[in-house]
Amino acid sequence: MLNVYQPTNLLHTGIALVFYLLMAGFVVYSFLALYALNRFGHSKLLATVISLIYIVIIASLFAAAQTNLNSIKF
Amino acid sequence: MYLPSLKKILGESQFPGQQENEEVCLVIRQHWFVFFMRLTLWLLFAAILLATDWYIGRYAPVLANSPYAEIVSLIKSIYLMFLMLGLLMLWTIYYLNMQIVTNERLVDIDQHSLLHHKISELYLSRMQDVTAEVKGLFPTFFNYGNVYIQSAAEVERFVFTNIPNPTAVAKLISDLYEKLPVDEKQKGRTE
Numbered sequence: 001m002l003n004v005y006q007p008t009n010l011l012h013t014g015i016a017l018v019f020y021l022l023m024a025g026f027v028v029y030s031f032l033a034l035y036a037l038n039r040f041g042h043s044k045l046l047a048t049v050i051s052l053i054y055i056v057i058i059a060s061l062f063a064a065a066q067t068n069l070n071s072i073k074f
Numbered sequence: 075m076y077l078p079s080l081k082k083i084l085g086e087s088q089f090p091g092q093q094e095n096e097e098v099c100l101v102i103r104q105h106w107f108v109f110f111m112r113l114t115l116w117l118l119f120a121a122i123l124l125a126t127d128w129y130i131g132r133y134a135p136v137l138a139n140s141p142y143a144e145i146v147s148l149i150k151s152i153y154l155m156f157l158m159l160g161l162l163m164l165w166t167i168y169y170l171n172m173q174i175v176t177n178e179r180l181v182d183i184d185q186h187s188l189l190h191h192k193i194s195e196l197y198l199s200r201m202q203d204v205t206a207e208v209k210g211l212f213p214t215f216f217n218y219g220n221v222y223i224q225s226a227a228e229v230e231r232f233v234f235t236n237i238p239n240p241t242a243v244a245k246l247i248s249d250l251y252e253k254l255p256v257d258e259k260q261k262g263r264t265e
Contacts, residue, residue: 019148022152026156026159030162032189033159033188036188037170040170040183040185040191041166041170050165054162058158061154062155065151068147068148072144073140073141
């Protein structure tokens with residue numbers, strides 16, 4: 001079952017908002033880096049492998065961060 | 075550095091704008107020590123995470139208990155994500171910066187930032203002077219430095235920055251220039 005974050009008060013909402021804004025910026029920068037690597041890199045195979053490894057690592061870290069966000073209780 | 079025979083294996087050009095009969099003699103990136111120095115700086119930032127754990131355990135144990143522990147964990151997770159992004163950006167910029175020496179010209183591909191990509195080229199026939207420079211403790215020890223190429227037309231010099239074995243690269247460029255047909259050299263000087 002999808003663990004959706006549901007803010008319970010204003011402080012939670014604020015923290016969630018800051019978190020998702022940071023993540024939005026993070027995604028934009030990650031996309032730019034991966035785009036530059038795949039667009040200008042000589043070896044497409046290497047660029048693809050690096051991109052996949054990066055996406056897997058970041059997906060894991062994002063899941064951990066979201067779990068930490070959900071576990072915050074005041 | 076890698077072998078020009080890669081072109082034959084892949085059956086495609088090794089860089090944008092490569093001519094059909096143009097032979098790639100050398101492909102170089104900055105010396106590995108330059109990347110290592112940047113990586114060391116990145117490792118210092120990564121060490122902050124470990125230092126934080128040590129500091130909290132020793133001086134602020136209250137942050138190790140709920141509800142602060144969850145907030146600290148969240149901040150550490152986000153910090154780690156940005157650290158990984160920093161590592162990707164460091165490597166990408168290092169990887170995309172390259173210099174190519176062919177039997178006809180020099181191509182300098184610069185990736186200053188993620189959105190700043192520059193390709194400069196200089197025909198060997200227009201070349202006037204090549205200088206290799208190794209300056210400083212680490213460059214001398216690890217044998218890396220700059221190669222400056224002065225062209226006939228441009229005021230600014232063409233620079234290969236922090237490349238391994240700059241003396242050999244300068245010699246290779248000089249040798250390639252010497253191999254050019256005489257009429258092509260004269261044509262380059264008069265242009």
